Amino acid sequence: MTSILRVVLLLIASPIAAMAQANPDWHAQFPAFKIAGNLYYVGTADLAVYLVRTPEGNILINSDFAEDVPTVRKSIEQLGFKYSDTKIVLISHAHGDHDEGVGQIQKDTGARVMVMEGDVADVQSTAPGRPGAKVDRTLRDGDKVELGGSTLVAHLTPGHTKGCTTWTMQVDEGGKKLTAVIIGSPNVNAGYILVGNKNYPTIAQDYEKTFTVLKSLPVDLFLGAHGAYFGMKAKYERMKAGGSNPFIDPAGYKAYVTEREAAFRKEWERQKQSQK
Numbered sequence: 001m002t003s004i005l006r007v008v009l010l011l012i013a014s015p016i017a018a019m020a021q022a023n024p025d026w027h028a029q030f031p032a033f034k035i036a037g038n039l040y041y042v043g044t045a046d047l048a049v050y051l052v053r054t055p056e057g058n059i060l061i062n063s064d065f066a067e068d069v070p071t072v073r074k075s076i077e078q079l080g081f082k083y084s085d086t087k088i089v090l091i092s093h094a095h096g097d098h099d100e101g102v103g104q105i106q107k108d109t110g111a112r113v114m115v116m117e118g119d120v121a122d123v124q125s126t127a128p129g130r131p132g133a134k135v136d137r138t139l140r141d142g143d144k145v146e147l148g149g150s151t152l153v154a155h156l157t158p159g160h161t162k163g164c165t166t167w168t169m170q171v172d173e174g175g176k177k178l179t180a181v182i183i184g185s186p187n188v189n190a191g192y193i194l195v196g197n198k199n200y201p202t203i204a205q206d207y208e209k210t211f212t213v214l215k216s217l218p219v220d221l222f223l224g225a226h227g228a229y230f231g232m233k234a235k236y237e238r239m240k241a242g243g244s245n246p247f248i249d250p251a252g253y254k255a256y257v258t259e260r261e262a263a264f265r266k267e268w269e270r271q272k273q274s275q276k
């Protein structure tokens, strides 16, 4: 197909990709660092990628865009780890800024890809901007992913996508057990239809379910699919300065979820009113 047609299709298929140029943080290398225990940050300056280190190899959560995969690889190697030790790849949700590179990582490392049921088709799709990965395991709400003594739990938090997933895990930091929560996305993107959505009739109810789940999770380490959700850059600077771990932030988590739920309800109400 012509390149112009391809660009047009990309714009239609992926509003996220169209915005990619607008946020320089999305593709900027960021220093890789340990968050706590065996949980590390290997994403860009905004697009979060998490690495769980185990004696049997590593788990990655998210890939970022395909163009960011070399950046993620560099971050993994900055920590002294091997990209080829990637055994499992998970995602926050099937949007290009989190999953477009999954097919590449799978091809490079042979990692097994595990995805929540509602997002499987989008991860396997070979449409422009989609990863075209082979999903080795379909996950359902509450499923566990285990490797080398680490366990991640997949919580279905739908709405943003049908299979949007919030990951939780326990990490051991100096003999202390900490619960990490990696929020999939609570956001209603511009153009999302919450009322009378023919492709996704239960979207608003799914967001409500998501907020119920997010409010019910115990949390020590507040994390998410974008660094901006949890103030990653500022917390990284505080961590470097020393003192207590700034990613331990249950109050920040609670405030974030409360604010995002209010934003969802406001938008839902606005859409209901404009339908009348």
Ligand SMILES: [Zn+2]
Pocket: 093, 095, 160, 185
């Ligand atoms: Zn998204």
